[in-house]
Amino acid sequence: MKIAVSGKGGTGKTFLAGTLAAKFAAGGHTVIAIDADPSPNLALTLGLSQEEAGKIVPIAENEDLIRLKTGTDYSGVFRLSFRVDDIIEKYTVPTPSGAHLMVMGTVRSMGSGCACPAHSVVRALLRHLIVERDEVVILDMDAGIEHLGRGTSEHVDEMLVVSDANRKSLEVAKTICRMATDSAIRQVGLVGNRIAGDLQEQAVRAFAEKNGIFVMGMIPFDQDVSDSGITGVPVDEGHSLAIREIARLTALLESGFQLKKG
């Protein structure tokens, strides 16, 4: 099961991706949560401390690893094919949520067809994780989907596009939904987040309907989740309506996947 989470910055992608990862892990799945956002902060949502998170060297910034994988004896020439399965064992970090975390890091000029060594390692790794492995993989991305080449994106089971009721977030979500549909991703669902009241919910639903976008879920505004982003104190799961909605989404994704597997 391979899930990608995208959307405008600040809409709650990391909250959704991290909580989904924790829920799948609690359900007995082996989960690899990938932080592919240029400003990574999934570690905290998965329960690591700031200090532990700070020790993680993102794959793209791990120069020794990149050189080991792509280096040749000739300067300026690098290898295009190399093993990446060993990277998973070595560079995923266990977290209190039960999910294993891998931080990809920023590749400069990503998406402009750049063929730098770090980019080719990140691409190969994502492809391996999404196409060749059978763990639950959850990808916390930014607002683009350039990380996913065509051969990779067609193996993404579900792309969740997060938006709050703000018109700018919805416009970005619309663009991402288009890109996802134009790539080979078949299932794309909008998830409303931080929804405070009927007006906001209706705004998201009306926008989705007008643009032919499927609404997968509607996560309410949750004061505890908001406070937790400030204080770092974990949310009391039992009382959180936001987390309850994400648990419902987890079950929905799981049953959809079981159906697909036949």
Ligand SMILES: Nc1ncnc2c1ncn2[C@@H]1O[C@H](COP(=O)(O)OP(=O)(O)O)[C@@H](O)[C@H]1O
């Ligand atoms: N449903 C929600 N209710 C209240 N606050 C939320 C909710 N979802 C996310 N937040 C808060 O909004 C902020 C941005 O969320 P985050 O997941 O980091 O967004 P993104 O990854 O899209 O940039 C965080 O401080 C988070 O705690």
Ligand SMILES: [Mg+2]
């Ligand atoms: Mg984020």
